[in-house]
Amino acid sequence: MKRLLSAVVALFAALCMYAVEDEYRPVTAAYTLEVGTSHLSDTYLTPLKYKGLSIGLGYERMQAMKFSPEKWVMQLSGRLGVNRAENPARNAVMWDLDLDLSWGMMRRWSIKSISGLQLYGGGATLLDVGALYLARNGNNPVSAKAAWTVGVSGMAVYNFKISRLPVCLRYQAVLPVTGAFFSPDYGELYYEIYLGNHAGLAHAAWWGNYFRLNNLLTADLRLGATNLRLGYRANILSTKVNNIVSREIIHSFVVGVSGEWLSVQRSGTISPTAKIISAMY
Amino acid sequence: MSMGYLKNILAIFSFGFLMSACHHIEEWNQDIEGNFNALWTVVDEHYCFFEEKGVDWNEVYTRYHARLADDMKALEFFNLCAQMLDELEDGHVNLSSSFKTSYYRKWWSDYPQNFDQRLIEQYYLRFDYSSVGGMDYAVLRDNVGYIRYPSFSYPVGESALDAILNQFALCKGVIIDIRDNGGGEMTNVETIVSRFISERILAGSICHKTGPGHNDFSEPYPYYFNPAETGRTKWIKPVVVLTNRSTFSAANNFVSVMQYLPNVKIVGATTGGGSGMPFSSEIPCGWGVRMSACPVFDAQGLPTENGVNPSPGCEVDLDPVLALAGVDTMLDFAVETILNGNF
Numbered sequence: 001m002k003r004l005l006s007a008v009v010a011l012f013a014a015l016c017m018y019a020v021e022d023e024y025r026p027v028t029a030a031y032t033l034e035v036g037t038s039h040l041s042d043t044y045l046t047p048l049k050y051k052g053l054s055i056g057l058g059y060e061r062m063q064a065m066k067f068s069p070e071k072w073v074m075q076l077s078g079r080l081g082v083n084r085a086e087n088p089a090r091n092a093v094m095w096d097l098d099l100d101l102s103w104g105m106m107r108r109w110s111i112k113s114i115s116g117l118q119l120y121g122g123g124a125t126l127l128d129v130g131a132l133y134l135a136r137n138g139n140n141p142v143s144a145k146a147a148w149t150v151g152v153s154g155m156a157v158y159n160f161k162i163s164r165l166p167v168c169l170r171y172q173a174v175l176p177v178t179g180a181f182f183s184p185d186y187g188e189l190y191y192e193i194y195l196g197n198h199a200g201l202a203h204a205a206w207w208g209n210y211f212r213l214n215n216l217l218t219a220d221l222r223l224g225a226t227n228l229r230l231g232y233r234a235n236i237l238s239t240k241v242n243n244i245v246s247r248e249i250i251h252s253f254v255v256g257v258s259g260e261w262l263s264v265q266r267s268g269t270i271s272p273t274a275k276i277i278s279a280m281y
Numbered sequence: 282m283s284m285g286y287l288k289n290i291l292a293i294f295s296f297g298f299l300m301s302a303c304h305h306i307e308e309w310n311q312d313i314e315g316n317f318n319a320l321w322t323v324v325d326e327h328y329c330f331f332e333e334k335g336v337d338w339n340e341v342y343t344r345y346h347a348r349l350a351d352d353m354k355a356l357e358f359f360n361l362c363a364q365m366l367d368e369l370e371d372g373h374v375n376l377s378s379s380f381k382t383s384y385y386r387k388w389w390s391d392y393p394q395n396f397d398q399r400l401i402e403q404y405y406l407r408f409d410y411s412s413v414g415g416m417d418y419a420v421l422r423d424n425v426g427y428i429r430y431p432s433f434s435y436p437v438g439e440s441a442l443d444a445i446l447n448q449f450a451l452c453k454g455v456i457i458d459i460r461d462n463g464g465g466e467m468t469n470v471e472t473i474v475s476r477f478i479s480e481r482i483l484a485g486s487i488c489h490k491t492g493p494g495h496n497d498f499s500e501p502y503p504y505y506f507n508p509a510e511t512g513r514t515k516w517i518k519p520v521v522v523l524t525n526r527s528t529f530s531a532a533n534n535f536v537s538v539m540q541y542l543p544n545v546k547i548v549g550a551t552t553g554g555g556s557g558m559p560f561s562s563e564i565p566c567g568w569g570v571r572m573s574a575c576p577v578f579d580a581q582g583l584p585t586e587n588g589v590n591p592s593p594g595c596e597v598d599l600d601p602v603l604a605l606a607g608v609d610t611m612l613d614f615a616v617e618t619i620l621n622g623n624f
Contacts, residue, residue: 041306046563047323049306088311089567091379136569137561185499187327187490187574189558191467195487195504211304240304243492247304 024262024276025064030220030229032058032256038083039249040094044143044184045134050094052085054250056233060258062279065105069277073120075104075153081130081250096248098130098145100214102174104153118280120155124174126212128237132246139189143246149179149205149212157280166222168281174214179205186243203241212237220258222281229256309565313353317346319564320362320376324369326493328572329557333586334370338495341368356380359568369572372529373559377569388553392526395550395599395611396460401429404607411448414441418448425616426455430473433465433531437472439513446476446514454519454619456612464530464555474538475509477516477545482506484538486582487558489575501578506538519624520545521615524591530555536589537579544624548595548615551588 034056041049058079065072083096104124111117125148132143155172180202184193193201203209218231231254238247260278264270309319321342331338345365353361359376363383366374376383402408405427410419415435418428426449430437449455457473474484486501509515522539524532524547533552539545557573564570579585591597595618600610 043306047307047309047319048563048565049308087563087567088565091567092563092569136563138571139558140560185489186492186497187329187560188499189489189560189575191558192487192489192502192575195502197487197502238304245304245306247306 022271022274023069024264024270024274025066025069026260026262026276026278028060028062028258028260028279028281030058030060030218030256030258032056032060032229032231032254034058034079034081034233034252034254036233036250036252038085038096039247040083040085040096040132041245041247042094042132042143044244044246045094045132045137045140046087046092048087049247050085050087052083052094054081054083054252056081056250056252058233058254058256064277064279071107072122073106073108073279075102075106075124075279077102083248083250092134092136095133095135096130097133098128098248100126100128102126104174106153106155114158116159118157118159120153120157120172122153123150124153124176125150126174126176126179128212139191142190144182144184144190145246147176147179147181147205147210147212149176149181149210151176151178151212159281166281168218168220168222168227170216170218170220170280172214172216174212176205176210176212177207179210181205181210181239181241183239183241183244183246200242209241210239216254218254220281225259227258229258230254311565313349313351313358316358316564316566316568317349317362320568320570321346321365323562323564323570324366324374324572325495327490327560327562327574328369328374329490329498329574329576330369330371330586331495333584336369341365355566359383362568366570366572371557371573372553372555373557373571373573375569375571377571378567388555389527389529392550393598394461394527395525396527397599397604397609398429398461400604400607400609401458401612405609405612413444414438416441416445418445420449420452421456421616423616423620424452425619426452427458427612428455429458431462433462433467433469433535435465435469437469439472439509442473442476442509443514446516449516452518454521455516456521456523456615456619458523458612458615459528459532459535460523460525460549460611461527462529462532463527464532464534467531467534467558470531470535470538471506473535474506474542476514477520477539477542478506478508479515479517480508482538482542483580485534485580486578487575488578498576501582518544519619519622521548521618522546523611523615524549524552524589525611526550526553526588529553533585533589534577537577537585540589540592541580546592546595546618546624547589548618549591549597549611551590552585554586554588556585 038054060077079100081098106120106122108120128147130145153174158169213236215234220227233252235250309315372388484506486503488501558575560574597614
């Protein structure tokens with residue numbers, strides 16, 4: 001019995017060693033700066049539509065999942081955005097500060113008929129917090145935003161070469177399906193919330209009252225150890241609850257760096273026979 | 282990945298876009314007509330006292346819309362809009378442009394002013410008083426403390442209140458003069474009231490619009506004030522709150538809370554009201570509009586939009602003839618009320 005147990009332990013240890021030494025899952029990470037235009041509307045603050053500038057900082061991390069690295073990848077992303085927009089008369093400024101975080105898992109399929117093409121599909125959960133600020137308003141200068149949602153995520157990745165330069169082209173769309181989000185009542189002042197009236201502030205989200213679609217198109221120019229990421233982001237958020245319509249549309253050019261980082265344990269070297277399973281490249 | 286699967290994905294996205302398209306935001310033209318309609322609609326959907334004031338807002342639209350002309354100058358159009366807003370007879374309603382801000386003034390101008398600051402400073406304070414935290418204070422004749430608080434916009438510090446009330450420790454009572462106090466921050470109301478209560482009190486209730494209809498209101502939400510924290514100076518001796526018609530908005534709210542406290546008398550004239558907390562919006566040409574949107578009621582659930590009356594037997598006006606001789610009949614009445622101890 002003792003021998004049998006020892007044999008099982010040895011076998012398990014060997015399998016683990018095999019997994020560690022022969023199969024690596026590098027982290028694909030990217031840091032981006034995003035600059036573009038914003039279209040902001042929030043009827044709690046104003047009936048007018050504001051237009052202006054959008055600036056954002058983005059972070060993204062992807063990695064093949066340990067349990068099935070060929071088929072499943074995880075993605076963690078965050079974006080801190082600041083939007084500054086003006087009303088049609090250009091005599092009032094609305095500021096918008098947003099922090100968006102998401103985590104998701106996607107199944108991937110390699111399309112054998114088109115070399116280099118991979119399609120991904122899965123789910124994601126998103127946490128979005130922020131606020132719109134319109135200084136000209138006295139008692140209602142702020143419209144706070146908070147939402148936790150779960151949704152679907154789809155991505156297409158195409159690796160190809162321009163001359164000798166490897167390029168990774170990616171389009172991704174994330175669409176929350178349901179969740180919960182915050183909104184005051186139609187004419188409710190935040191002073192009343194401060195006084196303790198917290199009734200009716202949380203709302204179940206569905207596409208009828210909460211529609212968000214995050215689109216991201218990127219091209220990673222694989223110049224060396226670090227890649228240059230260029231891209232375009234189009235985020236749409238539209239909510240309607242308590243007769244309050246809020247809308248935020250962002251179009252941004254994306255520029256940044258991306259790369260793959262591999263954590264190598266023990267010897268610090270990778271076996272020539274090791275299998276590296278990238279999340280995207 | 283079959284074609285059917287892709288079709289399903291496209292169908293999901295299409296449905297989502299369709300749903301978001303339902304989130305309609307009204308677009309207004311930039312011309313005279315568009316701005317007029319935007320202003321009328323913003324007020325129509327957010328103003329809270331149509332019923333109390335007996336205003337038929339549709340009739341107002343018809344009457345003022347007939348006066349529009351395509352070639353109106355900006356000032357002419359502004360004045361027309363301001364006149365329309367004056368129909369609400371509300372001191373919390375303003376139209377603001379780069380060249381003018383409209384005010385409805387009759388809520389106070391049709392009444393005696395009942396206040397002369399120079400008179401008090403010269404003949405009662407003799408220009409010898411202290412100031413801290415937005416408050417002027419001194420000890421008057423017969424050992425009565427006097428606080429002048431001209432605006433609830435001035436932040437009130439806890440340490441300042443300690444200093445003032447400690448100086449009045451030997452006084453028989455205190456007069457809080459909020460004549461001509463046009464309001465400010467509601468949070469300052471709680472800060473001051475907390476010095477005059479020894480236990481948690483029902484201060485009033487507030488409600489808000491739940492939709493654009495004139496009668497779309499939430500249930501009034503009761504709100505409470507707590508006494509100042511342990512270690513702070515509290516006042517349990519008589520208090521007189523001195524008011525006039527220009528005691529408005531947050532100052533009106535302060536009176537609505539203080540009127541129900543023991544050892545407190547409201548002396549002077551009926552306050553100016555202004556119990557609807559204002560909400561701001563704007564119209565396409567960039568003019569801002571502000572209006573009463575959230576009614577605040579007193580602790581008995583009564584509206585105070587038309588003002589808070591003085592305590593029974595405490596109605597008094599400033600005698601303009603005696604004022605010329607350096608006598609503030611209202612302040613004298615307040616002092617006598619404290620000295621007589623009729624609380």
